[in-house]
Amino acid sequence: MEINGVEIKDNYAEGFGIKVTRILVTAATKRLAKIAATEATGYGTSVIGCPAEAGIDCYVPPTETPDGRPGYVIMLCQGSKKQLDHELLERIGMCILTAPTTAAFNVLDDADEELKTGFKLKFFGDGFEDELEIDGRKMHSIPIMSGDFLVESTFGFKAGVAGGNFFILAENQMAGVMAAEAAVDAISAVEGVITPFPGGMVASGSKVGCNNYKFLNASTNEKMCVTLKDKVDSDIREDANGVFEIVIDGIDEESVRAAMKAGIEAACNVPGVLEIDAGNFGGNLGAYKINLQDLF
Template sequence: MEINGVEIKDNYAEAFEIKATRLLVTAATKKLAKIAATEATGYGTSVIGCPAEAGIDCYMPPSETPDGRPGYVIMICNSSKKKLDHELLERIGMCILTAPTTAVFDMLDDADDKFKTGFKLKFFGDGYEEKLDIDGRTIHSIPIMSGDFLVESEFGWKKAVAGGNFFIMAKTKMEGLVAAEVAVDAIANVKGAITPFPGGMVASGSKVGCNSYDFLDASTNEKMCVTLKEKVAETEIREDVDGVFEIVIDGVDEAAVREAMKQGIAAACTVAGVIEINAGNFGGNLGAYKIQLQDLF
C-alpha cells in the first residue's frame, strides 16, 4: 500500500491500556495558560522512567471555557490509579497553582471514577478558601498572592490507550525531521490525543528488555538505529534511509489514537524525501491493542 508514493508497511502498532485524566488550564492570557500547561506536563514522556505520560491536547478559546478565559486542555496518564491520583495532585499543586492567574477544570465527560484533587488542594487556603459554583461545577477558590486560584473539586479518570505509534523513514535526517513536525502538527488537531515526547517526536525508540545487560527493563531499538543498519543483521532500515523518527500517541480511547495515527501518517506522506511508514510492536507481549497501519486508510 502507498500514499503519495510512500510505502505503508503491512505492520501494526502495539498499544496498551493506561489510565488518563483530561483537564483544562485557563489563565488571564493565552501565553500564561500555555506556560502553566507546559509546566504541568513536564517530565512526562514515557512511564518507562517518568512518573507519568503527559502532554497538551488542544487550545480552547475564551468562548468555550467555563470562566471565559483562554486555556489549554492537557492529559496526564499512568497505568496505576494510585500513582495517577498522586501525579494529578502534585502537578496541579506545584505547577499550576504556582502559575500566575490560573484556574483548572475537569474536561473528562465519560469518567470511570473521580479523584478529589481540588478538595485536597483547598486546604492550602488555610481556612480562607471558599466554595463556588461556576457553570454547574463545584469550584474551590484558594486565596494566593496574585488573587484567587480556582480549582474544580473533582477530576475524572478513565481507562485510556497509550503507545499508539508509527515510524517515519526518510532519505535524510532533516527530511525525516520535517515530516515528523508536520505529523505532530496534524495530530494536534485531533482532540483527545497527545504526543507526549519532546516536540511530539521520539528520537530514541526503545524495545522491551535488553540484549546485553540484564539490569535494564528497556534499551535502544537497534533494528531502527540508522548508524547500526550495517552492523545489525535484523535491521529494519532500508539502505536508502538515513532519517528515522517515531511518533508516539496516547489517547482517551482507541478511536482517538487511531485517528491521530491516521492524520499524522497522512501528513508525513506529503513531505518530499519520506520513503516508508512503519510501526513498532512487541509481538503482542506488551499491549492488547494492535492497530494495523493499512487499516487506518
C-alpha cells in the same frame, strides 16, 4: 499500500491500557495559559522513566471555556491510580496553582472514576478557602498571593490507550524531523490525544531486555538504529537514514486511530519521506493492535 508515493507497511502498532485525565487550564491570556500548561506537562514523555505521560491536547478559545478565558487542555496519564492521583495533585498544585492567573477544570467526558484533587488542594487555603459553582461545576476557591486560585473539586479518569505509534523512515535525519513535525501539527488538531515526547516525536527506540547487560530491562533497538544499519540485521531499508517515531496517548482507541491517520497523511506530504512503519512487541504485551493499512 502507498500514500503520495510513501510505502505504508502492513504492520500494526501495539497499544497499552493507561489511565487518562483531561484538565483545562485557563488564564488571563492564551500565553499565560500556555506557560502553565507547559510546566505542568514537562518531564512526562513515558512512564518508563518519567512520573507520568503528559502533554497538551488542544487550545480552547475564551468563548468556549467555563470562565470565559483562553485555555489549554492537558492530559496526564499513568498506569497506577495511586500514582495518577499523586501526579494530578502535584502537577496542579506545584505547576498550575503557582502560575499567574490560572484556574483548572475537569474536562474528561465519561469518567470511570474521580480523583479528589481539588478537594485536597483546598486545605492549602488554611480555612480561607471557599466553594462556588461555575458552569454547574463544584469549584474550590483558594486565596493565593496574587488572587484566588479556582480548581474543580474532582477530576475524572478513564481507561485510555497509550503507545499508539508509527515510524517515519526518511532519506535523512532532517527530512525525518520535519516530517515528524508535520505529523505532530496534524495530530494537534485531533481532540483527545497527546504526543508526550519532546516536540511530539521520539528519536530513540527501545527493545525489551538487553543482550549485553543483563541488569537492564530495556535497551536500544539496534535493528532500528540508522547508524547500525551495516552492523546488524537491520529493519531499516537501505535508502533510509533518518527514523523518528510518533507516540500517541488518547482517551480511547478511536481517538488514537484518528491521530495516527492524520499524522501519517501529513508525514507522507513531506518530501524525503520513504516509508511508514509501526512498532509492536509481537502482540503479547498490549491490548490494542492498530494496523496501519486499516486506517485508510
